[in-house]
Amino acid sequence: MKQNLTLYELNNLVRQSLELTMPDDYWVEAELSELREVRGHCYMELVEKDEYSNTPIAKASAKCWQNTWMFVRQHFERVTGRPMRPGMKVLLKVSANFHEAYGFSWIVSDVNPEFTMGDMARRRQEIIRQLKAEGVFELQKELSLPMFAQRVAVISSANSAGYGDFCHQLDSNEDGLWFAPRLFPATMQGEAVSASVINALNEINRRIDDFDVVVIIRGGGATSDLSGFDTLELAENVANFPLPIITGIGHERDQSILDLVAFRSVKTPTAAAALLIDHLTVVYDRVTGAGERLVAAVGHRMEVEQLRLRRLGEKLPIVFSLFRERQEAKLHRLFQTMTAAVATRLSHDRHRLELLERRLRPAATRRLEREEYRLRLLRQRAVALDPALLLKRGYSITTCDGRVVRSAAQLRKGDEIVTRLEKGSVKSIIK
Structure with missing residues (x-):
């Protein structure tokens, strides 16, 4: 065995x-x-x-x-x-x-x-290819930085020296330009970078009207920590963001996918601050230059108008004298015209009244005669309809509560009626 x-x-x-x-x-x-x-x-x-x-x-x-x-x-x-x-x-x-x-x-x-570098490069190229296929790779480049980009949403580590440098650079600009940075803390190295930055972008998006531009910065750190910025999900979020995004997360020889899709990419937080300062300085110079040109233009126009007013002032007495003479002549002509028109109208109305008077007397006489004849007829009818005549003929008139009784149906039991005769009247009770 x-x-x-x-x-x-x-x-x-x-x-x-x-x-x-x-x-x-x-x-x-x-x-x-x-x-x-x-x-x-x-x-x-x-x-x-x-x-x-x-x-x-x-x-x-x-x-x-x-x-x-x-x-x-x-x-x-x-x-x-x-x-x-x-x-x-x-x-x-x-x-x-x-x-x-x-x-x-x-x-x-x-x-x-x-070998790994080749694989990482292949993955980067695949992400870039997919972003271009989705049509979002250049979306940020189509945005424009607002003229007064002063309200800045900053995505960075809360205790990072880069954030401090960024704020110091903005505060100490030579022209005293005002900026209002607001920090949205995020993890800026390691595997949690992508999700953390996306969360910060979502928070900014909920208050989108409070900001003009977004800055993503990372102060110092090893080049090896840049891998978190090379994800498809983060690149898509940045590319589709409605505000321009400026990145300052790498070193001179490094460029992440996030840098490629952002509106503008610089190498350091201070460079990002300098970009905003330079942009606002250009706007400030344009506004100042426009103000100076406006003052000069207004000054020149005032000089021209003052000269024109002086010339008008010199001509005004002569013009006024001519105008007054013309107006006085015009008023005189109007007065004569009105006087003649009133006289003509009075003569016409006086003649019309005389004609009306001649026509009115015969018409009034005829109208009075017709009305007198009509009154005689009415008087005769009234006499003929006098109730006393009916009573003399043997008729009577019966009333109940002051109303003439025309039908027995009008009467009820207990009603008191009065029968008027030619001589006297009789009261009766209905039973």
Whole structure:
């Protein structure tokens, strides 16, 4: 019967097999999913993802011991300008290692920084391509800086020296121009940069009418900290922002994607302040020059008008004398015309009254005769309708409550009626 192996013996066989079959070092491409330093050693988790679905298709652990990691890290950061961090594509030189107690891992002996630089450049170009495809890459460039850009929303670290330099530069400008900076604190280095700056932009957007321009500044710091400004999400937010955005976050040899999509990019916070001061100085000079030109133009116009008034003053007595003579002659003619018109109208109305008087007398006489005849007829009718004549003929008149009774239906039980006769009257009660 075959003797059983202990776990240590089995793992020892695996180690020996690996040492025999994989004795060499290998260059391998992978993405860092995790990276941590413990007591000077670097522990990495490597992953390879499917090109189309982004699903991990291979995973492995890797270690870089302290004496190697110290040189590898420094060389990588010096060449790329950034520290190694999760999400980066790296090209590692590794050897297979299997430890009886700790299992399998790849031991890293070198890292090729040029490969990572190429991958970062590819990612930057992909982000730029996508921004251009969305039509937002040049949106900020289409904005214009307001003439009086004095209300400044500043996105920066609250305790950063760069923010202090920026404010000091604005306050101490030679022309005494007034600015009103308002800080919106944000993280300006590390992985939280993108989300933090976007939150600050959202806060500014909620008070958009209070500001003329936005300035994003970062004072000092390592070039490696610029990676947070190279994200698609942050670039889209900046490109679509309704106010012009000025950035001052890098160094002379560095330009982030954020710099590319911003309205204007400068290298330092003081340069951003100088840009705003220079812009307002130009506006101030234009306003001052316009004021001076306006004063000169008004002065010249006043001189011309004063000369014109003097000339008019010299001509006025003569003109007034002629005008008065003309007006007096005109009034005299009007008076004569009115006098003649009134006399003519009076003569015409007097003749008309005489004609009316001649016509009125015969017409009045005829009208009086007709009315006298009409009155005689009315008198005869009134006499004929006198109730006394009816009573003399034997008729009577019955009244109830002073009203003539024309029908028995008008009377009710208990009504008192009065019957008037030719001689006297009789009262009756209806039963």
